[in-house]
Amino acid sequence: MxxxxxxxxxxxxxxxxxxxxxxxxxxxxxxxxxxxxxxxxxxxxxxxxxxxxxxxxxxxxxxxxxxxxxxxxxxxxxxxxxxxxxxxxxxxxxxxxxxxxxxxxxxxxxxxxxxxxxxxxxxxxxxxxxxxxxxxxxxxxxxxxxxxxxxxxxxxxxxxxxxHPLANTIPLQADRAGAREALGMGLEDAVVALLPGSRGGEVARLGALFLDAAERLRALRPGVRFVLPCANAERRAQLEAMLVDRDLPLLLLDGRSHEALTACDAVLIASGTATLEALLHKRPMVVAYKVAPLTYRILKHLVKSPYISLPNLLAERMLVPELIQDAATPDALAQALAPLLDNGAVQTEGFDTIHRALRxxxxxxxxxxxxxxxxxx
Missing domain, CATH: 3.40.50.2000 (Glycogen Phosphorylase B;)
Known part of the structure; x- marks a missing residue:
């Protein structure tokens, strides 16, 4: 034995x-x-x-x-x-x-x-x-x-x-129609997922910015709808407070981030591991991030990588837009998102290659x- x-x-x-x-x-x-x-x-x-x-x-x-x-x-x-x-x-x-x-x-x-x-x-x-x-x-x-x-x-x-284990867990072709049906959305709807992060500090920095960007995008594309998965009850309460006095067609979800990513046409997302999930779901994205001004000044001198987002690091080129710190304004985010609702294939073809390599x-x-x-x- x-x-x-x-x-x-x-x-x-x-x-x-x-x-x-x-x-x-x-x-x-x-x-x-x-x-x-x-x-x-x-x-x-x-x-x-x-x-x-x-x-x-x-x-x-x-x-x-x-x-x-x-x-x-x-x-x-x-x-x-x-x-x-x-x-x-x-x-x-x-x-x-x-x-x-x-x-x-x-x-x-x-x-x-x-x-x-x-x-x-x-x-x-x-x-x-x-x-x-x-x-x-x-x-x-x-x-x-x-x-x-x-x-x-x-x-x-x-x-x-x-x-990466997620590359095997997430199918090469996700069931978009099934996810839309589960969320009560029609196949003809234009849907953007908002993922401002799972931690309180991230949501404090990016939540209102993402909602402002959603309002600007709705001015450019009046029929667009939004879905936002909340990591937990605390993040949901935090985001509900930010939605007061806003008129956005937005569906808050408790968890279900994979369902939101499967259902959407494009994603506005915080830099982090969630960008890998968006990539594996083959969803075109705009990556944004903000940190405290002093932290940003320090990191600028320490970070050696030309990119901050995993999709670009994996592609070894600027495959997805990265709007960082002062560049991450509501108007800039909306302008970067709008064309992805019609044509995100340049990104998603690259995503499929990466998914297969990680699988x-x-x-x-x-x-x-x-x-x-x-x-x-």
Whole structure:
């Protein structure tokens, strides 16, 4: 009977929990004698991981919030290092959460444990010197995007591009008619999805701007309708307050962002991971983003990438309009959106090529890479 494979994993937020669960499923299919330990959420728990502490304790965003919890985070990491070294797993997989996981990986690798980091931090865009720590900490980097893998190869970091799980989850051709019917919209309607972000700060900066742009677009295209998926009850309340005294034909949804993207003709969207979902749904888009003025001035000097949106990074060209900071005005956004209602094919043909390139069955690819690393393929 084959020896048991012991795999340690740490995920720090919901997206990592999804990736971790998919990887655990794939590992169990290929190597049934596997046991898991570490930190994860409910999806990873359903696959057999008993979390050493609630994953939510790692889900901290913002400098002030991190400083307020720094002692707790450092204490948890120190104890976790000791527990994992004592447990002697065959491999440790840090899933995203680089500020927590890279130091953990470094200490475990120094103790002779194989280490994998799953999901590259945006080291290719800014703080590029972090690649030196990654090279020390990781036996293998698993990337979701091909341009990331090229960056690590250039910096002598062992890497494997595994694709993005969403590329397999989202069909190559979405059911637009079914989504329209579910939302009570006719096939002849011109529909624009508004996605100003899922966090309170994003919606505070972009929500009113997107609604102003919708009003300008309606002046250009009087029949256009809008749909806006809300990430949670707090974001819905925030947006409802912004809609007071506005006369917009807008449907607020509780979640259902994939349904909104399937149904719409074009998207006005905040820069972030949601742009990948819009790309995979083959919806032409205009990307906008604003940050605090001081933050923008600092980032201008730090960011090395010529683009900020994933579609352009993946296409390696300006495939979708990016309107950033002062350029993101209601009139400019409306003017960029209007032609996409009639002809978004230039974008969507490029999107289809990218979708097929990312459709690699990421969980199976990641499991294969992990098992090869530990000699259990």
């Amino acid at each position: 084959a020896a048991t494979l012991r795999v340690a994993l740490v995920a720090g937020e919901a997206s990592g929990d999804i990736l971790g669960a998919g990887l655990m499923q794939a590992l169990k299919m290929r190597y049934p004698q596997v046991e898991f330990l570490g930190v994860g959420g409910p999806r990873m728990g359903a696959e057999g991981l008993v979390s050493k502490f609630p994953m939510e304790r790692l889900a901290v965003m913002g400098l002030i919030e991190v400083l307020g919890r720094l002692r707790e985070l450092l204490g948890r990491r120190k104890r976790l290092i000791a527990e994992l070294i004592a447990a002697k797993p065959d491999v440790f997989i840090g899933i995203d959460a680089p500020d927590f996981n890279l130091t953990l990986e470094l200490k475990l690798r120094e103790a002779g444990i194989k280490t994998v980091h799953y999901v590259s931090p945006s080291v290719w865009a800014w703080r590029q010197k972090r690649v030196l720590k990654i090279r020390q900490a990781c036996d293998l980097m698993l990337t979701l995007f091909p341009f990331e893998a090229r960056f690590y190869l250039d910096h002598q970091v062992p890497v494997r591009f595994v694709g 690699q069955d990421a969980s199976q690819q990641a499991a294969d890479a992990v098992l090869k690393l530990v000699g259990r393929a």
